[in-house]
Amino acid sequence: MGGDKKRSKGLPEYLELQRTHVHCGPDVNKHTTTFTSANVFEPLCIDNSWNLEAFKSDLQIEVNHLDDEVMEFDLIGVDPAIANALRRILLAEVPTVAIEHVFMINNTSIMQDEVLSHRLGLVPLRVDPKLFDFKLAEEAPSEKNTVVFKLDVRCTRQGTRLINDKVTSNMLQWMPAGSQLPEETSCRFTQGQAHLVPSQQEQKGKKFMAPVHEDILLTKLRPGQCIQLEAHAVKGIGKTHAKWSPVATAWYKLLPEVVLLTDDVPESVAKTLLDAAPGLFVRKPDGKLAVTNARHHEKHLEKVRVLLDQEAIAQVVQYRKRKDHFIFTIESTGILPPDVLFEQALSILHDKAEQLANKL
C-alpha cells in the first residue's frame, strides 16, 4: 500500500496519519485537506511529488456488489479529485438517448402539452447510445440520430370498466421505419432501424428500443379523452438536461476506521462504548476491549462521533476516515449496466485528460 511505502520515507507517524486520514471529532473534522503539493514536506527533507509507478501499484478497485442497476465498489489509492471527476462525469457526461421533441397530434387529456412532454422526456429508454450520433441543431432528424416513438391512446368505457384510463410507458410504440408525419417533423429515414435491436440471446429477456420500465404512469385519462403524439428521442448528456443522465445518482464516501489508542481501556469507558456501539466494540476473551471493522457498523459511527465529546473517550478512541479509499456506488437508471457506465466514464475522463495534454 502506498501509505506504507511513503512512511518508509520517514514522515513522523502523527504527520503520516494526518496525511492519510481525516480525523473526525464531535463538532468538526480535522485534517480534511489532501497534500498534493510536491514540496509540502520539504522542511523535513521529504519529497511528496506524485509518482506514476507508485500510483499504478497502489491503485485498486474491488467490486463489492454488482447487479443490473447498482454497483458498489472500493476505489483505493486515488485522489478525491479523480473520484469526484468520475462521479460528475457519470452524472452529467455519459450520453444516453431520451425523448427530446414531442409532436402533438391530439391531446384532450387534462394534462397540458408541455407537462406531458416533460414527463415523456424523463422516461428512461433502453436504447444503446453508441448506435447513434449526436443530433446537431441544424441537422435534420434521420435514422442516424433519432428514434421515433408513437403514443396513441384513447380511453373508453366498457360497462363499468375503463379501458386505457392509465397511460403508462409501455404504450410508447417504437417506430423503426421512422416518423409517420414526415411533412410536419421533417424526419425522413432512408433505411429502417429494425437491425439495431440486438439478437435474441443478447437481449437476455430485456426489451430493447423501448422504455426500461413498463409501468411508469404518464397521465390518466377519462372516457372520451385521447392522446396522439409522436415523440423523437435523441442522444444527449446530463449536463444539458437531467433526463439524459444515465444514473439515478452516483456517490462515494470515505472508508471509516475506528481505532483504540491504548490497550488498557478504563472499565467505565469500555462499558459506555460497548453500550453505545455493540458489535463495533467487542470484548476479547481476555476481557479487553477490541474494535471490529468500522465499515460494517455504519449505524454506530455517528454515536461514536458524539461520544468523542467526552474527554475520557477521546483519549481512548479515534474515529477517522481514509482519504484515498472511496466506497463508490453507482445507481443506474437501467439504460446501461453500472459497470458499463463506469467504463464509459473512465474513457471520457481519459479523453479529457488527453485533450488537456494535447493542448498543453
Added chain:
Amino acid sequence: MGLAGGQEAMEQDDGGLHQALHGDPALLTQPIKTVQDKFQLLPAFLQVRGLVKQHIDSFNYFINHEIKKIVKANERVTCDTDPNFFLKYTAIYVGLPSVEEDMVTKDITPQQCRLRDITYAAPISVDIEYTRGKEIVVKKGSNGRGAISIGRIPLMLRCDRCVLYNKSEPQLAKLGECPLDPGGYFVVRGTEKVILIQEQLSKNRIIIDTDSHNDIVASVTSSTHERKSKTNIVMSKGKLYLKHNAFSDDVNMVAVLKAMGAEADQEVMQLAGNDETLSALLVPTIQDCKSHKVFTQAQALEFLGNKIRPSPMSFGKVRRKSKVDEARDILANVVVCHVPVVRYNFQQKVMYMAVMIRRMLLAVLDPSFIDDRDYYGNKRLELAGGLMSLLFEDLFKRLNTDLKRQADITLSKANRASQFDVAKCIRTDTITYGLENSLSSGNWTIKRFRMERKGVTQVCGMLSPADTSIWQPSILPSLHPTSLAGAEQVSGPRALHPSQWGMLCPADTPEGESCGLVKNLALMTHVTTDEEEALMTRCLFMLGVEPITAMAPCELHTRGAACVFLNGLLLGLHRRPHKLVQVIRDMRRRGYVGEFVHVHLQGDACYFSCDGGRVCRPLIICDKGVPRVKQEHITNLISGKWGFNDFLRHGLIEYLDVNEENVSLIALYEQHCTPSTTHLEIEPFTIMGVVSGLIPFPHHNQSPRNTYQCAMGKQAMGNIAYNQLNRMDTLLYLLCYPQRPLLTTKTIELINYDKLGAGQNATVAVMSYSGYDIEDAIVMNKASLDRGFGRCIVLKKYGATLRKYANRTTDRIVTPLPLPGQRTPPARFRLLDRDGLAAVGDYIMPGDVYINLQRPTNTARWTRCSRQKCVVDKVQLTCEWQTRCSRSAWWTRCSWRPMMTATTTSSSSSATHGGLSWAISSVAGMGRRAWSATLCARCVRALAPLCV
C-alpha cells in the same frame, strides 16, 4: 331546544353535581384523567359555526329578517302636495339568483357569472299598496315573489338563496363549483369580492378615558335606529361639564341634571353616591351652577336653551319652538339618546348620567378606574350582513325620497295627461347599481349615517387554496392606519392586548402601516348576532331586579347592591348580584336563555349583554376544577352520535365573550385545573388563526417568524380549486407537481389545505453561517429543476369586446384577407382560423395576431399577445345583453421552470424540526424558454369555443 330536553339535561347535571359534592370524597381526589382527542370538538365546531359560516349566517339574517325590518321602518311614502297620496310596502322578497336576458329571466350559477363578468345577484321584489287617482291599488305577487321589482342584490355564495346551498359534491361539480370552496364571498362583475369584518368601539357603553389635557372624560356613543350621537362628560378644572354637539359650549353638568328634574342639590349629591370624598368633588360644579343663578328646572332649561348650537336646518323653519322646549327636546332625544325618555320622564336618564358621573369621580380618585380603550371587550365586530344592511337601508331610503320627489313634482301640476301611477316610477337602478358599485369598489360611503369607509371589500384573489378562508376572518380596524395623526401613532391600539387571547390570532397581522390594526380571527371565534332584548329584560325583572324608575336617588348606590345593565342600558338594581349572575349562568347552560347571553360583575355593576358583534369562543365548563367533558362524551362525538350543539345542550361547553372570559379562571391543560378553575380550554392551538395554523410547531419559532409566514403563506403557489382550469382567471399560477406537506398540522387538515396542495416538499441542507448561503438564498440542484421541481404553469387572460354602436353598426370578427396582389394573408395572421380567432392549442409568438377585429370605420385592429411565447389554452365567447356587446377571451398558458437563481424566501429561520414543510413562495425571473422536452408543431385541434 325543547323545554323537555332542558329539563332532562338539568336533572342529569344535578345528579352529577350532587354526587361530586356529597358523594365519595375519594372520587374528588383521584388524579384527573386527560380526555383524549379533545380537539375533535374543533371540526364539530367548524361545522356549525366559525370563520366563513358566520359571514354566511349574518348575510342570511340580513336577507331573511333585517331587510324586512328595514322596509317595515320605511314602509310609507307620502307626498307634500297631495295629502291623499301614499305608497306602502306590504312585503319584501329576495328571490333566487337569476339574470334577465332579452326579457327572459334565466337562472344563473356563480361559475357562469365568473366567466361572463356579470354579477351573481337575485331580484328584490315588493308587494305594494298605493293610490292611483282616487282608487287604492293593491299589487301582490305570488310564489314567494313580489309584484314589483325594486332592484337586484348581489348574493353571497352558499347563502340560503344561493344555488350552491346544501348541495352535495357531485351536484357542485355539475354546477362547475369546487366543493372545497367555502363560499362567503360575492361575485360582482366577474370578480370575487369578500367583505372584511369591521371593528368598532362598543355602542351604548360608558367608557372612562382621559383626553389630551389629561382630564377625565366619560363618553358614550349612543346608537339607535333613529339617531346616533356622542355624549361626553368632562372633568375640567375640577368641574363637571357636558360636552355635546347640540350645545355650542360645554355646559355645567349639575345644570343639566337640574334641567332633567333633579332640582335639589341634595339629590345631585345622592345620585353620585353618599361618599364624602365623592361629594366633595361635586362641590365646585354645584357652586358654579349657583353662580349662573340656576336653581330650578325651568332656570336650568333656560340656561341650556341659550347654549344650543343653532342648527343650519332650523333657519328656514317657520315654526320655531321656544328655547326651553328645544332644550328639553335635546335632552330627551339627542343627549345619550339610547336611554328612552317616555313623556319627558327623565328619571332613567338622570340615573344613567348619575352612574356616568360616579364612575368619573371614582376615576379621579383612583386612576385604575379608567377604562382601557384597547380592551377587546369594548370592541364590536360588524360582519358582511350588517354592512350590507346599512347599505341597503340607505339605498332604500334614497329610492323612497326619489319617489316622493317625483310624486311631488307630478302631483303639483294641475292638469295631467294621464293618472300618476307611482308603481311605474320605481327605478331598479338605484339599488342594483348602488349595491354593485359599493361591493366592487369597497367604498362604503353612507352620508346618512356619516359613514365613509374605504377598502371594505377585498378581491379574494384565489392565489392559494386557503385564500377564501384566509380573507374571511380578517378584521379591518376602526381607525384606518392613514387616519392616525402623528401624535396618535402610538403602539397602544397596535399592541397585542391580553384580552385578545383566543379571540384573535396573535401572529397573523400585516407588516408595515397597518401592523396590529388589521387582525384575524382565531379558529374558534364566533361573532354574535343581535338577540331580542325584551325577553331578557323581562327575565331580569323576574329574577329580582328593581326597576330604576321605582327608585329614589339615594338608593342607587346601596352597599352590596349592583346596578344591572343590559346592553349598556341601566335597568335597575339588584340586592344580591352574585346570586343573579349565578342564576343567569345556570339558565344559559340549561338553554333557558340564549347561549350568547353573557354576564359579568364588575365593581358595583352587573353587565348583561345579548347584542350583536361581540366576539366569543367556546370553553369547557369546570365544576370545582373538574372538567365536565369526559371521555365518553368525546367517544359519542367521534362515533357521530353527538354534534357540537349536543355539548352545548348538555351544559358541558359554553361560549364566553371577552368580558366574561375576563372574570373566569381558564386552565390551559387539565393538569393545571385547581378548585377555583371555572373553565378549560378545548385545545391550545385554537388560539391561532387559519393562516398561522399552517405553520408546524409555531411555538418553537421566534414570534416575528410566524408573522412573516402568515404574510407569505398567502403567496404560496399550487392548486387553487378543483375548477381551476375552468375559471378563466385574469392571472393564475399553478404548480405542475403540487404536493401535500409531509408534516401537516391539524388546522391544515381542517381547512382542506392538504387536499389541494400549495407547494412542494424539499430536502434542504442547512449550512452553517458562511458558505454558499447568503442569508435566505439557497443553491438548488439543477437536476431537480430539470425533473420538475418548482415548475409552474402561468395562465393569463386576454380579451376583446365587440361593441354595438348607436348607428346600428357593430364591431365584427372576420377572416383575415390577403393583401392585394398576394395569395395568402400576412404571416402574423397565421394563427387565425376562418372565424378570425386563434384556436385552442396554437402557439402564439411575439407579434402574432389572435383576433381579427374590425371596427365600423373599417380599420382593422389586432390585439397582440404579450411578448412571451405561449399557447392558447381556452377560447371563450360570451354575450352581454345589458351592454349589448359580446366578449371573447383567450386564456393563454405557458410553463415556467424556475431559473437557477430562483430566489426563495423561507420564513423558517431554523430548520431544526424533523421535517420542514416548505413551499416555494416566489419564483423570480421569467425563466428561459419554458418547456424543455417540447417543440410542438401546431396542434391539429378543433376550436372549441366555450359558449355560455
